[in-house]
Amino acid sequence: MTPPRNRVRRPSWAGRNYTLLTAAAVVSGLGSSGALVAGAFAVLAVGGSATDVGLVAAARTVPLVVFVLIGGALADRLPRHRVMVAANALNCVSQGLFAVLVLTGTARVWQMALLAALGGTGQAFFSPAAEGMVLATVSGSDSGRAFAVFRTGVNGAGILGTGLGGALVAAAGPGWVLAVDAVAFAVAGALRAFLDVRDVPGRRGGTNLLADLREGWREVASRPWLWSIVVQFAVVNAVVAAAETVYGPLVARERLGGPQPWGLALAAFGVGTVLGGLLMTRWAPRRLLLVGVLGVLPLALPSAALAVPVPTPALLAVMFATGVSVEVFAVAWMSALHQEIPEEKFSRVSSYDWLGSLALVPVATAVAGPVQDAVGRPAALWGCSALVLALTLAVLCVPDVRRLTRRPKPATGPAGQHPVAGPAQDRDAPKDAGAVRPDGAGGAGARSEP
Template structure:
């Protein structure tokens, strides 16, 4: 009898680097999901106000924005896994010190600000390298499946991390949640140490970092669909950061059950992320950015529920739908970047993407308190919801956003810089 060849693994498309990076991201995501909840309630436990919660959140975002370009340039010149390991270890140290201060009852506002800023600095070097490594480890023909599975893993970690973070904050205090986050960073760094060095990008002909940044800017600015959406997210993320990092915990403290209920609401958000990730494994819409932006329309629902003083089940449903929208957008966005951006430019373009998307987030969180004072808490939340809806509508006025098609794996490469209006994708999306 002829022997049958062994069956291929269902995940044969997932290479070693992809598996390691996904596992490490899940581990660090578990800690990261609970850390913002713990930090916000650490400020409140010290008698801090809404404004001070916003300042601590902004303190993390400001160095992220300022250092992203340096992080992106380094990630396209150095082995990306080395950059990620160093950033993870730096974040582990800053979170461990913060945990020790909170547990010891000696955390003053200036210390929370400084250590939050340190965490943001580490993220500025980690994020562009991480995105470049993930893009490089996935074959284009498996991109939709790979990105969906990756986001499912990350989002499942968000569910568990948010629920655990909220519960631990309520039961044993925020310090232990921050300690868990530090440990997760150490474990993630240990895994990423074993990423294969062959995935590191080529460094080109030895030009300086400023030239690298100019090349990345030309790549970014030459695609209107790219900078239009990043401009949309610059304002969108300011509103979302204010809602999730400042207003949500305040509403939970005043009207719901405190950290526990806010953790449950964030878990519902994570469930929406994961459930929709299962759908995105098989769903391959033709017009990727058009369909992705449909998901953005759901981003403002949590602000609506919080503004309307909705009970926890309604808030959880709004968070679930918002999470679903994030996955629909996120998977399609990653596919667009992979198919349109040259591999050697991934990290620099990702840095401009992150920079543009986050540049106003510190402003949003810093102004969250004054806005709530001027408009009332409900008024500020309604304003965030309306802005999210308007931005989601306005971005669809751009034809490149509406028409960018999914390309076949063997199709010609990315379009030339400064393209004209792209051709229609044929069938309607989906």
Template sequence: MTTDSLPDAPALPARRSGRNYRLLTAAAIITGLGTHGALIAAAFAVLQSGGDGGDVGLVAAARAAPLLLFLLVGGAVADRLPRHRVMVAANALNCVSQAAFAWLVLSGEAELWQMMLLTALCGTGQAFFSPAAEGMLMSSVDREQASRAFALFRMAMQGATIGGAALGGAMIAAMDPGWVLAVDAAAFAVAGALRAFLDVSHIPEREPGGGLLSDLRDGWREFIGRPWLWSIVAQFSVVVAAVGAAESVYGPLVARDELGGARPWGFALAAFGAGTLGGGLLMTRWKPRRMLLAGTLCVFPLALPPAALAVPLPVTGLCLVMLLSGVAIEVFGVAWMTAMHQEIPEEKLSRVSAYDWFGSVAMMPLATALAGPVETLVGRSQALWGCAALIVLVTAAVLFVPDVRRLTRATDGTKVALEPQERVSADPEGSVGRLG
């Protein structure tokens, strides 16, 4: 069966495309520096107010719950309204909530329910921001430069993550954590101002739809009609949960009991961060033709850190394993973003991105909550081996999906005319269009 090709949506002129990309990258670095320091500051603010580890967990859960609750709605809204306005509004909400959090902490009057409420508002802002931001980034780069642009963007984000955590830790050691929260509020204000200048004139006007529920159903059809998409999201719901349990719960315990304390675990996390930067640098040069196959093969190394902790390896070996897993996850991340950019229609990017985010992180809270009981039931080493085995099994299973193995990088600047539901019925083996 043959397929016709359609030209892409009107392209953004190179000068404005570069301007949008620079604004998005600069704003992401600013918020990344502020947010990752603020996450540490929030935990110390709870402890400073007289809370314990359970209270820290409640505040963290208050951020995660609305993120999961509103992600899908946020994706639909971002495809219905101009994305930069959704981003600015979300940044404004985050700015106000973090400023109020900072004021309460600095005044010494912060109560647990107030901190949970304000953190929940931050999670709500993130739920609306993330799908809009991903859709805006993908619509701001052309296909020829997409892989390199995504790699550089992710490198900037990873650098901001590392720098923000280090800066936040240093500031908390020198001053009240409320000031770190205040810096985060200011960062959201600056980033929102930058995002207000994004040029969206290249994005076609949205046609009137049938309402929010209709938009969500449309996004679901787009999502479920692509086997490569839903299968990898299902895979990552397990991978993210297993990695989260291993590194958020078991890793610090192994470091405390077997490796000499928090310092070696800090080295391991730093090695992972360095690996992500190295992986991003690699992907600025490497453009694998079968991008999802290459990316999925690079998920297997994510099983190595749980296995290394189960042994446990000495600090040097653990750091090498974490370095390798950092490189691997960036290869996957860039390949995944490139596939999304190539295959998903521009007007549905945010909705599909929201289903991606939701599916990928949905099991994370459950996994971290169950990590302790599982350790009690089977032992820490066995629980870690179980995490490694789950990662290997679900990743191997995804390789049986034909589209994952065959999806090929486009080189002609065109898109396939088949809709996803047509693709399923017309070509059950998934070999049309970009599938070689």
């Protein structure tokens, strides 16, 4: 008789919905990471300037900031998986049109900006709906480990997607990378459409969206640990974005020998996030926010390293360590939200988190150049580092941040059922997903992939 083959078995907590959500996030992460590279080169290929590249990037960010609160309110009214699928469909269409224009040589900068704005609109509705989804599929003490595994897969997809996207842009041009991204959105949406939501109760919003948003704001304002970290990351994300997108490339060009060292530094950061995710699969700190916020302190190091500037090997080590620590925060932050926020208000709270994380980023990147001209680049970078340190130390002074602890969770939901595709059925059952909202230091930590 033929002996039975050894089968690779999933962990007991990785059920069907968790597997579908993780696979969808990895697929869309691969496509989106490559598309970030392709989009810039597509603008340059039609004769666009660096300013045009920035305008197209801003065109994606502005609708994300404008619509994210509405997206959160709708996600608390409608089935979240349907909102996610609809957003994926919009992103698929916008990226598909973008690819067609580039491949046919008819693209214009204003058209690219318009399509980028459609993509940002899709993300504005997707992101609040996605928050809470992954951990909602896992019950009991494995929720932190499950989210860490999810983050590891998404971060790994981001690293791989960036590398493959750059290679494909060089070999075949940006249009094909954008086409691959459109297909990735279609596949991700299809996977999410197969989620089992039979046991998810129906949703009913308040009298109107404005009332829903006010209720979500009250939920945020009533928790000092929550609003203090959202305010912290509004500034932290902004200064980190300025350092990474404006100052970092300039320092690399003038002091480190060109763009390659900066590319290696960003790759080192990505590898660090993967290792940080693996660490959090083994470690479940009891004081969630204290450990998480301490993990934000190393975010001051990259700006300081660029201000010196340190040699490339030291910069790589700094970026790697920062990636590890940021991922510790990301998992701790989402675990705290999942534990403390009522399910029926989760998306609205998430939308305020997203708004705080993104609102100042365009401002910071726009004023980075004038600030450098006024005080000099080293002083500007030291200022970025000082702001990160000052705000993080201030948040550590908030008693609730130091005291909030991980509570043990029951193995099953309130009626003996495991949660399915939405956040948990009550405030003590699981919720989740991140992502990534700026590369690595996302919205108050973890940012969801579209």
